Amino acid sequence: xxxxxxxxxxxxxxxxxxxxxxxxxxxxxxxxxxxxxxxxxxxxxxxxxxxxxxxxxxxxxxxxxxxxxxxxxxxxxxxxxxxxxxxxxxxxxxxxxxxxxxxxxxxxxxxxxxxxxxxxxxxxxxxxxxxxxxxxxxxxxxxxxxxxxxxxxxxxxxxxxxxxxxxxxxxxxxxxxxxxxxxxxxxxxxxxxxxxxxxxxxxxxxxxxxxxxxxxxxxxxxxxxxxxxxxxxxxxxxxxxxxxxxxxxxxxxxxxxxxxxxxxxxxxxxxxxxxxxxxxxxxxxxxx
Amino acid sequence: xxxxxxxxxxxxxxxxxxxxxxxxxxxxxxxxxxxxxxxxxxxxxxxxxxxxxxxxxxxxxxxxxxxxxxxxxxxxxxxxxxxxxxxxxxxxxxxxxxxxxxxxxxxxxxxxxxxxxxxxxxxxxxxxxxxxxxxxxxxxxxxxxxxxxxxxxxxxxxxxxxxxxxxxxxxxxxxxxxxxxxxxxxxxxxxxxxxxxxxxxxxxxxxxxxxxxxxxxxxxxxxxxxxxxxxxxxxxxxxxxxxxxxxxxxxxxxxxxxxxxxxxxxxxxxxxxxxxxxxxxxxxxxxx
Numbered sequence: 001x002x003x004x005x006x007x008x009x010x011x012x013x014x015x016x017x018x019x020x021x022x023x024x025x026x027x028x029x030x031x032x033x034x035x036x037x038x039x040x041x042x043x044x045x046x047x048x049x050x051x052x053x054x055x056x057x058x059x060x061x062x063x064x065x066x067x068x069x070x071x072x073x074x075x076x077x078x079x080x081x082x083x084x085x086x087x088x089x090x091x092x093x094x095x096x097x098x099x100x101x102x103x104x105x106x107x108x109x110x111x112x113x114x115x116x117x118x119x120x121x122x123x124x125x126x127x128x129x130x131x132x133x134x135x136x137x138x139x140x141x142x143x144x145x146x147x148x149x150x151x152x153x154x155x156x157x158x159x160x161x162x163x164x165x166x167x168x169x170x171x172x173x174x175x176x177x178x179x180x181x182x183x184x185x186x187x188x189x190x191x192x193x194x195x196x197x198x199x200x201x202x203x204x205x206x207x208x209x210x211x212x213x214x215x216x217x218x219x220x221x222x223x224x225x226x227x228x229x230x231x232x233x234x235x236x237x238x239x240x241x242x243x244x245x246x247x248x249x250x251x252x253x254x255x256x257x258x259x260x261x262x263x264x265x266x267x268x269x270x271x272x273x274x275x276x277x278x279x280x281x282x283x284x285x286x287x288x
Numbered sequence: 289x290x291x292x293x294x295x296x297x298x299x300x301x302x303x304x305x306x307x308x309x310x311x312x313x314x315x316x317x318x319x320x321x322x323x324x325x326x327x328x329x330x331x332x333x334x335x336x337x338x339x340x341x342x343x344x345x346x347x348x349x350x351x352x353x354x355x356x357x358x359x360x361x362x363x364x365x366x367x368x369x370x371x372x373x374x375x376x377x378x379x380x381x382x383x384x385x386x387x388x389x390x391x392x393x394x395x396x397x398x399x400x401x402x403x404x405x406x407x408x409x410x411x412x413x414x415x416x417x418x419x420x421x422x423x424x425x426x427x428x429x430x431x432x433x434x435x436x437x438x439x440x441x442x443x444x445x446x447x448x449x450x451x452x453x454x455x456x457x458x459x460x461x462x463x464x465x466x467x468x469x470x471x472x473x474x475x476x477x478x479x480x481x482x483x484x485x486x487x488x489x490x491x492x493x494x495x496x497x498x499x500x501x502x503x504x505x506x507x508x509x510x511x512x513x514x515x516x517x518x519x520x521x522x523x524x525x526x527x528x529x530x531x532x533x534x535x536x537x538x539x540x541x542x543x544x545x546x547x548x549x550x551x552x553x554x555x556x557x558x559x560x561x562x563x564x565x566x567x568x569x570x571x572x573x574x575x576x
Contacts, residue, residue, distance in 0.1 A: 027417075027428055027430060027434055027435065027436050027437070028434065028435045028437065028442075052522075052523065052524065053523045053524075054521050054522065054523065055343070055521035055522075055523065056521055057345065057348075057521060085521060088520055088521065088522075092522075095529065095532070095533050096529070129315075140315055142315060145317070146315055146316065146317055147315065147316040148315050149315070149316065154316075232376055233342050233343035233344055233345060233351075233373060233376065234340075234342065234343075234376075234380075235340065235341045235342065235343065235523065236340065236341075241383065241384070244383070245383050
């Protein structure tokens, strides 16, 4: 039995006291008595939210599935579905017994084709959602301050233009009956330790800086940030982390604009296919 | 304002009642009064656990970071670190103000080189952990029923051989002060809608079947399952889901053994490099 843990001394009843180590090392064997834990309350009551983060490897896109699992209908929504993974997503939704209500996009993507149109062709009751400012076709257009309800849960819309003119961030509700901590689906406005480029599709580094600082960085520091992409294998960050460690957005506005003006990024290889398709939910469909 | 939601009628004060739709559609505009939500308790108290899932794209490996964020030392551990992403992981740990205590492996991997040895060379206080049954070199060897403590949290070891003879599953504690629902880090024993192959490294389909059914499927149904890999973009599953939908392990034992005997998988391209390296924590190091 290895025991060097400063908080747990019961093994010292059986052996001479061990020197306190700067590192907590403690492995107990099942044959030993487990000492009583210090008293504190950490049990977390389960939220109504069923949440899944899903990854599309080719474009490094995250799709998010959210549902109110405690509602009789189990209404669900997908944020930023990708055409190539629609079958995976719909199969999961079916297995989990959810009713897909919305297929929502944070913006008109330039690097992959949205799965929204394909989803609507397979599940016609699904409504597509995108920002009014995007100019894209959809069943429902949303703007700053709107709320999208699914069961007893809701997402609040925050306009976060700058990567594109129509970018929005979906944020879980601010009332105590909504998931705690809050969750923000930031699209390409704010990435983990990064942000979306601002050199096409009505992009503006000035606007992006203002969007992130006014609409995302003002959220509680423990707000979980779920971006549309990650290229390094991160899955989540927090407002507090990005406020402290985002290499671009922690800078002052002028420095940020200079950084964004000098990224020397190549022309997005999918843009000429993806953008026209994504303006009409991913497929040339009269119903979308 | 679109409002077809069966539970929320306040807008009908302003407009004729709308027909109930089988789909919950409700988007509210900020200029409208928000109706009071039905009363229920869903606020979840935050757990002590800081948790991050990290992805290595080339081998589709998940590395897991767990820490007791409420402990003064913020002791942390990594499960299945990958050599190529060690710098990313250590940078994140530093930014989050955590003290890395353990680098743990679920088994001797055949598809990538563990980051354990590299981590130890950069952070010498870190102790490597692997199962005794693996036969691999490590600072600490664990076996069925052992507990690995970090701060006031702990992981319980469950022996789940079958993919390799030394595979273990790390499961968060079963006491109320530990994360709820429980979390199981299953390595390659149980993958999301799949499982690890059983045709090398002391693998046995019979043993794997018994391991999963006796050690993982007996956990509470809401236990979150975090595998060592996913190739389809899933990040998490639950015991309940795999009990119902795992295409291999829901079968009877004979059928499972037949499936595993007829997978016709190619020889793992990394095995001759990875296995010898992983037997000594990933690098030929006298200290590991």
